[in-house]
Amino acid sequence: MDLAFTPEEQQFREDIRTWVRANLPTDISHKVHNALRLSRDDLQRWGKILGKKGWLGHAWPKSFGGPGWNSIQKHLFEEECALAGAPRVLPFGPVMVAPVIMAFGTPEQQQRFLPGIASGEVWWSQGYSEPGAGSDLASVKTKAERQGNKYIVNGQKAWTTLGQYGEWIFCLVRTGNEGKPQTGISFLLIDMKSPGVTVRPVVLLDGEAEVNEVFFDNVEVPVENLIGEENKGWTYAKHLLSHERTNIADVNRTKRELERLKRVARAEGVYNDVRFRDEIAKLEVDVVALEMLVLRVLAAEKSGKNSLDIAGLLKIRGSEIQQRYSELMMLAAGPYALPLIQEAMEAGWQGDYPGAAAWCAPLASSYFNLRKTTIYGGSNEVQRTIVAQTVLG
Template identity: 50%
Template sequence: MNLDYTPDQKAFRDEVRAFLAENLPERLTDKGRAGRPLTKRDHEEWHAILNSRGWLAGHWPTEHGGQGWDAVQRHIFEMETTAAGAPRIVPFGVMMLGPVLLKFGSEAQKAHYLPRILDGTDWWCQGYSEPGAGSDLASLRCEAVRDGDHYVVNGQKTWTTLGQYADHIFCLVRTSKEGKPQEGISFLLIDMATPGIEVRPIRLIDGSVEVNEVWFSDVRVPVANLVGAENMGWTIAKYLLTHERTNIAGVGFASAGLAALKRMAKGQMDRGRPLTENPHFAARLARIEIDLMAMATTNLRVVSAAAAGQAPGPESSMLKVKGTILRQEINNLAKTAAGPWALPFQSEALEGANDAIGPEGTRRATATYFNNRKLSIYGGSNEVQRNIIAKAILEL
């Protein structure tokens, strides 16, 4: 899957590798490869290390603390960090809100919020989905009513990832009920410490908390926290979601998952021979690798358009569909490769507290499989993405 890099690109790749070898804490890589969940402090530690080098938001312009990386540099950075076992950059501030503020935010908003994203002062979460307004986001009902210099927000958001850690949330809110539903939505930045906000954790099947409900009861938000014009939120939301869907493709994470799967399969025996020599298993593995190579090429085209200042079009929906399916196929095959070690669903195995439970790589195969069923739902379900593809590309 390597590109035919130019000398400058190879030099950048070597620079990234050298940085990772010197600065990536082994404690974090060991934790990630063992399948143990990372804490907020773990993420903050890694973010700070990257930010000290100016690489936390390398795709941002240099005047705002980034490096102005082009698409190939971003690809190289993602591939090298995931291959090294580095933690994922938490996307909400760096990958989602940052690009939105750079394109739609006021100068005051950029000056205030962008540095705080980089230095870790603010931890953001995303307030989009609601009960009854998930993939059909235009039907959202969380309301913001203008009252002088403030909006008064009432309603509920759900499936708010890492909301238990966040001190800020960017929200889609309804500011008008006139016309089409999409025409009455605004994009609002809200301090989670504001009176009237309640976060209620949603416990997952493995007992962990990753997503939350967020309730708003007469929450007063300054009008200055409106991004873009009032009722312009749908345009901003589409811009953000195309970036989110491109990121969801997760080429680097799929590549790292495939490499881990190969290591696991080599260590698992099937009738006295390594599982990788089983023809049926090897064929499934080869098909996944071929699909991943094709997706990586498409991903580069889409990110190149974004780097040129264009919001990705329906191609991002294609990446979202294919990328999530591919990652789920890797998880499914890893569960198969784990064999009987995939069967136990014990807290000790899930938390990685007992290294004696199963060979390396098998301990969280089942938990990862179940958790990543969400990939084809969030960011707009794959069924909805197929409708977008049919309308925008096939004109059906």
């Protein structure tokens, strides 16, 4: 395995870096580097900039309007965007549902839905989890009954990230009850403007409403919005989750946040503390190991070999590392990181706390927010069982 980049790949990196620097709005990169609140406009503005270039679907093949990059090029693109302070591309449209539509959708569905995803114009949400179906996703109860040329959908989805902005939502719905629970699930695309769809934001500790409950009350959905075959949605869901779990690992964002941790530690005067710096060093070793694992997979793909199916393993290590760097930032700032004052966070300042500085304001919010990473996308406990069964045998 050769982990060195070729001269052509290095030139590709430089080209990406030059373009991102020239096109990434400075107000957005400032917010990202300092973990300040990103608005819907911020997220969609960057998405549309990428969409205009044809890079929002940077992992898409040319046949569907993507750049057709290989795995190494995709990695370099993601790394340069992260290091420059670009927001992470919202995955629900281009990273999650689009590959499902490409692989299992009809030509008519591909022509209808993919252009809006590629341009960044249409905001997609994910309707998987329910109050009684999270890690045990096969227990979904949201029901879709077919009546002629439409489905009637009733039920509830939970933890729908940024669902308050959603225009379309892809859902796992129950269309059958015979056999194993997995065999009665279908994959349905639902217009969130349809009568009977209600979104209820869930306000978190930091005052944000990042997650939402979505209710379906006799929502009519055309049959042509069914992806693939009825009762075969579990197959499509697994295809999607492999993309989600790799995305959660997000080693490129972690490398950027490692540098932020060092800046916070220096600013707070703890970087020269040997024990604290030891913790940073141990974290950095784990980040490098995670990156090597990612590059190992990429090298296998580049050479045409079947890469090890380690999406779950990447998710486990990546999510745990994200929690660790947020913990170390909190420790570096000490008590100044604790208060959650929304106005102070918006202003980039902590308020009436002598000695507190701008970088302290978002630390508690980031810490609490990253508690979820070991749960969503399939809890790490479940992922360890999957890795043990599929990888270790």
